[in-house]
Amino acid sequence: MSTLIAAENLGHAYNDEWLFKNLTLGIQTGQRVALVGINGAGKSTLLKLLAERFTPLEGKIVKNKFVKIGFLDQEPSFPDGYSISDFIFSTENKQQQLIKEYEELIEDPNPDEKTLNRLYEELSEHNAWEYEHEIKTILSRMGINHLQQKIATLSGGQKKRLALAKLLIEDPEIYVLDEPTNHLDIDTIEWLEKLLTSGNKTILLVTHDRYFLDNVCNTIVELDRGKIYNYNGNYAYFLEKKSEREASDDATFQKNKNLLKKELEWMRRMPAARTTKSQSRIDAFYDLESKTKQRSDNGSVTLSMKMSRQGNKILELDHIGQSFDEKKIINDFSYTFKRADRIGLAGKNGTGKSTLLNIITGFLTPEKGNVSTGETTVYGYYKQGGLAFNEKERVIDIVKSDAEYIKMADGSMISASQLLTLFLFPPKKQHGMVEKLSGGEKKRLHLMKVLMQNPNFLILDEPTNDLDIDTLNVLEEFLENFPGVLILVSHDRYLLDKMSEQLFIMEGDGAVSIYNGNYSEYRISLETPKEKTDSKSPKNEQKTAAAPTHKLTYKEQKELDDSEAKIAETENEIDKLTNSLLSIDSANYMEIQEVTKAIEKLNTTLEQTMERWVELSEKTNKPA
DSSP, X not given: OOEEEEEEEEEEEETTEEEEEEEEEEEETTOEEEEEOOTTSSHHHHHHHHTTSSOOSEEEEEEOTTOOXXXXXXXXXXXXXXXXXXXHSOTTOHHHHHHHHHHHHHTSSSOOHHHHHHHHHHHHHTTOHHHHHHXXXXXXXXXXXXXXXXXXXXXXXXXXXXXXXXXXXXXXXXXXXXSTTTTOOHHHHHHHHHHHTSTTOEEEEXXXXXXXXXXXXXXXXXXXXXXXXXXXXXXXXXXXXXXXXXXXXXXXXXXXXXXXXXXXXXXXXXXXXOOHHHHHHHHHHHHHHHHHHHHHHSOOOOOOBOOXXXXXXXXXXXXXXXXXXXXXXXXXXXXXXXTTOEEEEEEOTTSSHHHHHHHHTTSXXXXXXXXXXXXXXXEEEEOTTOOOOOTTSBHHHHHHTTOSEEXXXXXXXXXXXXXXHHTTOOHHHHTSBGGGSOHHHHHHHHHHHHHTTOOSEEEEESTTTTOOHHHHHHHXXXXXXXXXXXXXXXXOXXXXXXXXXXXXXXXXXXXXXXXXXXXXXXXXXXXXXXXXXTTTOHHHXXXXXXXXXXXXXXXXXXXXXXXXXXXXXXXXXHHHHHHHHHHSOTTOHHHHHHHHHHHHHHHHHXXXXXXXXXXXXXXXXXXX
């Protein structure tokens, strides 16, 4: 494998504080690398440096000038005034420009037939139909349907999906992805996993999604206190090897602490006159002190907040219903919450998860039905959008605005500063401005403020976005011991599996079903053969049967008409090549390899053509 990009002796700092120095890293063709580390370690900065978004203060990035890097930022930016179509389709790509013209034309209710015919011929001439299908599939998966819509009108989540769609369409030599699963529903994440692991893609990514990380990546790079640790394997292998390294680090740390204690005693007894020999020992002391202090600062989050008393009545939803613009979001849903309910809220984007949460917490009164809340119910609502902090305010003042002292689970009282320390905010950060915190640190501060309310009904809406895995592990430990009601909305399948015992499934068109089990069990139930699920899910089968038919576009009808002939032609070519293998001399390895590759390519084409034929046939209710 060849090295596509390398960082040599890299060093970078923010606010006079070095994130890392003398850092060296190489990424080879076909490597799918996950960069892990705690919030504030410099992961996003390292991604941006490797994607050449800015220049490092020290060291350099080395790559072939012809290697194209595709970068997905946590918060992508877009040119002013652009429509989705302007952004997606490159002006330098003839195929994309033809596709853009075609897609814009078919959005017109009365497209010009002569222009359509001309575009159809040009797209055929440039072999662009398959590419057009790929682009349409990617845009559809990302929920992007109206190409003329201005980007400025999109939500933050829609913008992130748009930026990811553009990158997938461009298919660069190196994918650099910062939290690619944020704002994607689980179905789309699973589709993205398959796409990124097909072919021989080279990927560098940061993600908190452990299932995604384990399924996609074959190399883990840990950024820990400015140093790089490489692990050639998946996430499970990394966890095993990291625990071994930390055990060794702990032994070294204890030795350093004992040595530091002795050196400190020597420093206190040291005479005023300093010889060369004693000066070198003084330098060694300060170096040892720095290493030991750095190691002790990097502790773990401790969550043990007190929970408010919970009465017998918690919350009752009685035949609630809600619509927006004549679209049903929730239709006749009832549920009585019980103590220690652990509920995962699942469903595609736009099916009404946030609406249901707003009804539960009283931010929205439903159009139909009643919501009855128990007198002792105390909500803690961690919202996906986060809190709007004053960027110029000190971190400690934000906490003190709620309480100077906080009651813990064991009844003890601790100060705001002590609580911040438990949440991995050392004194320097506590007295610094919010604007100097990383995205993950702001989310951690938001989570802390929610838990300070001592809730007994906890709602977490996408809590994993931008949190490091170490913090997530401790959050999970807290949630496992949390005795109150928990509602969890997350695209993180690992968290849903671990924390939920029941699911509310937002099916769309107002339907909300209840499933007893975790997310993986639910997915397995969906994959059960149809003859077994008929009796279990008559509602779903009825819904499928009643699905509306769609009129094919001009291009789709032409594609359907041509596909049967293309399938037969491809099958004949495969048969011919397969028979030709019998006549090739076994010693002629190169020719055998070429024919085998040609057969593999034809099989791939055949599979894609048949899938497309079935898709178009179903669209017209034509039996497949």
